[in-house]
Amino acid sequence: MRNRTKSLSIGLVVLLLFAFTLAGCGSSNKKNEASPSGSSSPAVSPSATQAASPSDEKKLPRVAFVYIGPPGDGGWTFQHDEGRKYLEEKTGIKATTVENVPESADAERVITELAQNHDIIFTTSFGYMDYTVNVAKKFPKVVFVHCGGYKTDVNMATYFGKNWEASYLSGIAAGKATKTNHLGYVAAFPIPELIYNINAYTLGAQSVNPDVKVSVVWSNTWYDPTTERQAAISLLDKGADVLMAYQDSPATLQAAAERGAKAGGNDSDMTRFAPDAYLTNPVWVWGPFYVKTVEAVMAGTWKSESFLGSFVDGTVDLAPLGSSVDPEAKAKIEELLAKYKKEDPSIFTGPLVDQSGAEKVASGKVLTDAEVLSMDWFVKGVDGSIPK
Known part of the structure; x- marks a missing residue:
């Protein structure tokens, strides 16, 4: 869910739950979330290697991607651009990409x-x-697909994924x-997307080390x-x-490596940035979704919906386990990963209590996707507050 700068209000949560009811799957708020420094009034033009082209003899649709940062970020935009390359390879389409577009009126x-x-x-x-x-309201014949949001229209859909499943395994x-039972989490913005991923990471760590704090x-x-x-x-x-x-960015991973600590990254496999310190982290795989969407538009079968992917459909994945991963942890992660690729896990199953010890999820209850996506509390074991 990311704005990457604002948490959902109660009213937006209601809209989110309503969207899930209609679509039969969830949305989320994901990234890009705050524009990188230095981005200003990007011109709409194809990237150096991708040229916007009109429909050719195959009647290929003209496709464009709007990016919050550069593909070279090594994370979020990098993974979307990998998905764009996959789409081009599978369909022959040459897509337009616009980088460093701030989340402001300039985006419109x-x-x-x-x-x-x-x-x-x-x-x-x-x-x-x-x-x-x-x-979208001004161009009803164009299909718009937005990552991480919860608002849809006849010609506008949303997409995201259950990356908290991979955060649990990373935990x-x-x-x-850890040798000190003290984990650190460099969080982006105090929004549900970060909160549920921090909670899942903490629960994963506690499953093998009850004394750990984050x-x-x-x-x-x-x-x-x-x-x-x-x-x-x-x-x-x-x-x-x-x-x-x-x-x-891989800045956190690199800082940890310099101090002899271990770390994980975000969004993509970041092994290359600090191979000796690297553990693992959630990874996004967008290519198949992009192909499926474009093919549906071409076939005239596309319908607006809120897509929420997972390990099962391959939208969510886990980066390769680094050499620093404990053998026992590796065996457990690989066992669970095999299960998660067959059936979505119930990461948030009660009893769960918050930082104060108050029960938030009763014994035996499993949070729905909508409840996870609107999470606004930390589980016990997390040391930190959620700014309002």
Whole structure:
């Protein structure tokens, strides 16, 4: 769910639950969430290697992607761009990409310009939601697909995934790796997406190490390596010896490696940034969804919906386990991963209590996807507050 800057209000939660009822699957709020520094009034033009082309003899649709950052971020935008490449390989389409589009009125300008000569537009940041809605109403013949939001229309759909499942598995690796029982989490923004992932990570760690605690520091960034590095160092200075991050840069992982600590990254396989320190982290795989969406539009069968992927359909995955992962943890993770790829797990099953010890989920109760996606409390074991 990301705006990457705002948490859902009660009214928005109601809308979210309503969207789930209609669509039969969830939405979420995901990234991009705050624009990287230096982004300003991007021009609508194809990337250096991708040219926007009119429908050819095969009647291929004209497809465009709006990115919050550069594909070179190594994380969120990188994975969406990998999905774009997969789409091009499978369909022969040459898509337009627009990078570094801030979550501001400038996004509406960019999306509007794209809508004038494209048939399908993927907007890959939660903060683009309202701007996408506005443009969709003006261009009813164009299909708009927005990542992480909860608002839909006849010609606008949403997509996201249950990445908390992978956060739970990442927590298992962290819980077995720590020697101080102190984990650190460099969190982006205080929104449900971060809250449920931090909770899942903590529960995974506690499943193998009941004494573990997770300290949270908010960076209020999605891609600012300097700020994220400083946040990571502050956690290391407090005694955390394993870190996890939820931004688009590898800054936290690299800071941990310099101190001899272990860490995970976010969104994509970040092994290359610090191979000796790397554990694992959730990974997004968007290519098949992009192909399925475009093929449905081409076949005339596309309908607006809220898509929520998982391990089962391959939208969510886990990065390869690093050499630092404990053998016992590795065996447990691989066993659970095999199960999760067959059936969605019930990560949030009661009894669960919050930081104060108050019961939040009764024994035997399993939170619905909608309840997870609107989570606004930390489980016991998380050391940190949720700014309002």
